[in-house]
Amino acid sequence: MNKKILTKNNKQKIKVALMCIAAIIIFYVGANFLKGSELFSNKTYYYAVFENSNRMQVGNPIYVNGYKIGKVTQMHLQPDTAIKICVEILVTEELAIPKDSKFEVASKDLLGGTVVNLIMGSSSQYAKNGDTLSCYIASQLTDGIEDMKSKLNNILCSVDTIGVSLKDVLANEGGAESLKATLNNIELVTAHLNSIVGGNKDKIGKLVTELEVFGKTLEEASPKLSNIVNNFDKIADSVAKADVAQVIVNANETIENLNLLVEKINKGEGDIGQLVNNDSLYRNLEATTANLNNLLIDVKKNPKRYVHFSLFGKKDKKK
Numbered sequence: 558m559n560k561k562i563l564t565k566n567n568k569q570k571i572k573v574a575l576m577c578i579a580a581i582i583i584f585y586v587g588a589n590f591l592k593g594s595e596l597f598s599n600k601t602y603y604y605a606v607f608e609n610s611n612r613m614q615v616g617n618p619i620y621v622n623g624y625k626i627g628k629v630t631q632m633h634l635q636p637d638t639a640i641k642i643c644v645e646i647l648v649t650e651e652l653a654i655p656k657d658s659k660f661e662v663a664s665k666d667l668l669g670g671t672v673v674n675l676i677m678g679s680s681s682q683y684a685k686n687g688d689t690l691s692c693y694i695a696s697q698l699t700d701g702i703e704d705m706k707s708k709l710n711n712i713l714c715s716v717d718t719i720g721v722s723l724k725d726v727l728a729n730e731g732g733a734e735s736l737k738a739t740l741n742n743i744e745l746v747t748a749h750l751n752s753i754v755g756g757n758k759d760k761i762g763k764l765v766t767e768l769e770v771f772g773k774t775l776e777e778a779s780p781k782l783s784n785i786v787n788n789f790d791k792i793a794d795s796v797a798k799a800d801v802a803q804v805i806v807n808a809n810e811t812i813e814n815l816n817l818l819v820e821k822i823n824k825g826e827g828d829i830g831q832l833v834n835n836d837s838l839y840r841n842l843e844a845t846t847a848n849l850n851n852l853l854i855d856v857k858k859n860p861k862r863y864v865h866f867s868l869f870g871k872k873d874k875k876k
Contacts, residue, residue, distance in 0.1 A: 599648075599649055599650065599651050600647060600648075600649060601647070601648045601649075601686045602630070602645060602646065602647055602648075602686055602687060603645075603646045603648060603654070603660075603684060603686075603687075603688055603689070603690055604643060604644065604645055604646070604687070604688070604689040604690070605643075605644045605646065605660045605689065605690055605691070605692040606635065606641050606642070606643050606644075606689065606692070607641065607642045607644060607662065607692055607694070608640070608641055608642075609642075609694055610632065610642045610644070610662070611662045611671055611694050612671050613629060613632070613644065613662055613671050613673065614629070614632075614671070615629050615630065615631060615632055616628055616629060617629045617671055617672065617673055618672065618673070619646055619647075619648065619660075619673050619674075619675060620672060620673070620674050620675065621652070621674065621675040621677065626648050626649065626650040626652060626675065627646060627647045627648040627649050627650070628646070628647055629644055629645070629646055629647075629673065630645045630646065630647045631644070631645035632644050632645070644660075644692075646660065646673070653683050654675070654677070654678075654683060654684045654690075655677060655678035655679060655680040655681075655682065655683055655684070656678065656680045656682045656683065656684050656688070656690075657678030657679065657680040657691070658675060658676060658677050658678040658680075658684065658690055658691075659675075659676045659678070659690060659691040659692055659693060660673055660674070660675060660676075660690055660691070660692040660693075661673065661674040661675075661676050661692070661693060661694075661695050662692070662693075662694050662695065663695040664695075
């Protein structure tokens with residue numbers, strides 16, 4: 558009897574122990590499941606160092622092309638650097654990640670949610686467990702709102718001013734009637750414009766066509782215009798490189814020499830001056846030229862007076 562009782566007690570103790578172990582295992586698995594931990598999946602840890610975490614928290618999911626591949630498991634300040642946050646990232650998918658891949662921290666929505674995206678690189682070398690990858694903060698959805706606030710305030714102030722002015726106009730006696738008349742005039746002007754446009758549709762269409770043809774012609778002629786502009790540029794460069802100052806100096810010297818020559822001629826200096834200013838020299842030259850002409854005419858008429866020759870050596874008798 559005692560042996561049977563001992564055997565039953567041992568069996569009950571073993572059952573209680575097994576139940577306790579099973580409860581502990583179930584509790585551990587359940588707790589990790591509630592935390593989001595995956596016990597039986599692939600586990601690869603990577604690290605990234607951020608200067609600004611942008612409200613990133615432990616448990617933020619990691620996505621690649623919109624697919625969840627892991628989560629943020631730890632975050633802590635680095636003690637040896639100036640305020641930088643080291644982030645541990647768990648990747649639970651079997652994924653070959655190039656070494657030049659980057660973690661991007663971006664805004665999830667306008668409410669301030671944060672999401673971490675893995676931007677795949679193109680390196681032929683792949684990161685290993687424990688490697689540190691590059692990271693950056695993407696532009697936020699709310700960036701620029703502060704700048705827009707001042708513009709919106711200015712717009713609202715302008716709208717408020719317009720509203721007050723309109724209120725003053727309507728409050729004055731006859732303001733509503735004046736506004737109504739103004740609107741009627743605007744309506745009439747619009748109607749006139751419509752009638753003008755409607756009556757000249759063909760002309761407007763022709764004008765648009767001609768403008769289009771002119772635009773095509775200008776486009777076709779643009780290479781020639783470019784060549785002309787280039788030629789003008791070359792001419793301008795040549796003129797700029799030329800020694801214009803020296804040319805002007807030489808021209809001034811030439812003009813001065815001409816002035817001196819003219820002055821000497823006017824004073825009667827030199828042969829040209831005597832010829833221009835002395836009438837007797839001119840008359841003598843004229844008389845000499847006339848006598849020379851008479852002499853040549855006489856020689857031509859009576860050559861025998863001046864030249865005597867004979868084929869057989871016989872002289873002619875003098876008349």
